[in-house]
Amino acid sequence: MNIVVVVDNNYAQYVGVMLTSMFENTADSKKLKVFVIYNELSDQNKINLREVVNKYHSQIIFINEQDDYKNYHEGSYVSKTAYLKINIPNYLSEKEEYALYLDGDIIINCDILEFEKFDIDAYYIAAVNDDNVYLASEVGKSIEQYFNSGVMKINLQKWREENISEKVYEYIISPMNKKNTVDQDPLNVILGDNWLKLNRAYNFMPVNHTSIKEPKLIHYAYKDKPWHTLYSGKYKEKFEYYKKICSWDGYNQQDRDILANKELVIFGASTAGESAYKLLRNEEFDVAFFIDSDIKKVGTKICGKSIKIVEVLNNLSKQLAIIVPSISYYEEIKDILKRYDYTPMKTCNKIFLKN
Numbered sequence: 001m002n003i004v005v006v007v008d009n010n011y012a013q014y015v016g017v018m019l020t021s022m023f024e025n026t027a028d029s030k031k032l033k034v035f036v037i038y039n040e041l042s043d044q045n046k047i048n049l050r051e052v053v054n055k056y057h058s059q060i061i062f063i064n065e066q067d068d069y070k071n072y073h074e075g076s077y078v079s080k081t082a083y084l085k086i087n088i089p090n091y092l093s094e095k096e097e098y099a100l101y102l103d104g105d106i107i108i109n110c111d112i113l114e115f116e117k118f119d120i121d122a123y124y125i126a127a128v129n130d131d132n133v134y135l136a137s138e139v140g141k142s143i144e145q146y147f148n149s150g151v152m153k154i155n156l157q158k159w160r161e162e163n164i165s166e167k168v169y170e171y172i173i174s175p176m177n178k179k180n181t182v183d184q185d186p187l188n189v190i191l192g193d194n195w196l197k198l199n200r201a202y203n204f205m206p207v208n209h210t211s212i213k214e215p216k217l218i219h220y221a222y223k224d225k226p227w228h229t230l231y232s233g234k235y236k237e238k239f240e241y242y243k244k245i246c247s248w249d250g251y252n253q254q255d256r257d258i259l260a261n262k263e264l265v266i267f268g269a270s271t272a273g274e275s276a277y278k279l280l281r282n283e284e285f286d287v288a289f290f291i292d293s294d295i296k297k298v299g300t301k302i303c304g305k306s307i308k309i310v311e312v313l314n315n316l317s318k319q320l321a322i323i324v325p326s327i328s329y330y331e332e333i334k335d336i337l338k339r340y341d342y343t344p345m346k347t348c349n350k351i352f353l354k355n
Contacts, residue, residue, distance in 0.1 A: 101154060
């Protein structure tokens with residue numbers, strides 16, 4: 001069975017954890033062949049990925065592609081590397097008939113060979129509903145018609161025969177593309193209804209799906225990732241378990257390095273702010289104070305820390321790491337902090353640093 005990932009240096013270690021979870025839960029890993037497609041990937045990351053796969057006596061094939069996406073838009077937390085998945089059927093040999101594409105922010109909780117039972121001869125792909133009402137409506141679909149592109153069993157031959165890659169790329173650069181996603185909207189538009197709908201357990205997204213009790217694939221399909229120190233979602237323990245047994249030399253947690261070397265401030269004296277404070281304290285990080293735009297809260301305390309006005313940022317010489325845990329007010333706070341020259345980290349958007 002062909003497994004395909006697209007990867008860059010920022011995501012390589014998380015792909016390693018995902019592959020570890022896949023192999024650990026698959027009875028006959030020798031049946032798996034892993035294709036790693038990339039634009040840029042360091043020698044060390046290649047070595048690490050190879051060691052992960054070799055540990056389970058499987059095959060790994062690296063495919064270096066230099067397709068140019070410099071004029072394509074990039075998502076808020078999805079890089080341009082995602083565009084590579086659109087051309088998977090043309091990167092793999094024509095003798096390959098099917099492939100299972102997997103995003104890197106996934107934990108496999110079942111035998112991945114279960115995907116072999118899904119007959120897609122009449123379809124381009126097999127996939128799972130995304131259940132994001134906004135994204136679906138933006139391309140004129142209901143949530144039952146709109147799939148998530150993070151897990152796709154692909155009919156490579158049918159895709160090639162009908163030049164799907166070319167059609168998707170044409171849509172991406174057309175005025176019709178609203179650019180709410182990188183690859184997902186274009187794929188939904190071009191593939192239409194010609195996809196096999198799988199049970200949501202095969203691409204369970206905690207942020208969108210609520211009724212699945214035993215997910216087979218856990219997809220952390222949101223800005224908040226389980227490798228973040230400030231991750232507040234479900235199934236962090238699953239990721240941590242496979243991270244511990246993943247043979248990855250030089251695994252690093254960039255947000256921890258930032259948090260350890262900055263003075264920490266939480267924006268938002270709220271329930272979310274209190275939860276963020278507890279997460280940080282559990283990881284033995286200290287918080288200097290809170291800031292809030294609600295003048296009624298200024299001068300009081302939360303979690304034993306003082307609450308200050310936002311304008312205090314004008315008077316501080318130290319570089320801070322400002323934590324923004326709120327989801328509901330995130331964009332509003334982001335605009336406020338932009339006025340003080342603070343922007344979110346690409347790798348963890350809850351942490352804002354001064355430019």
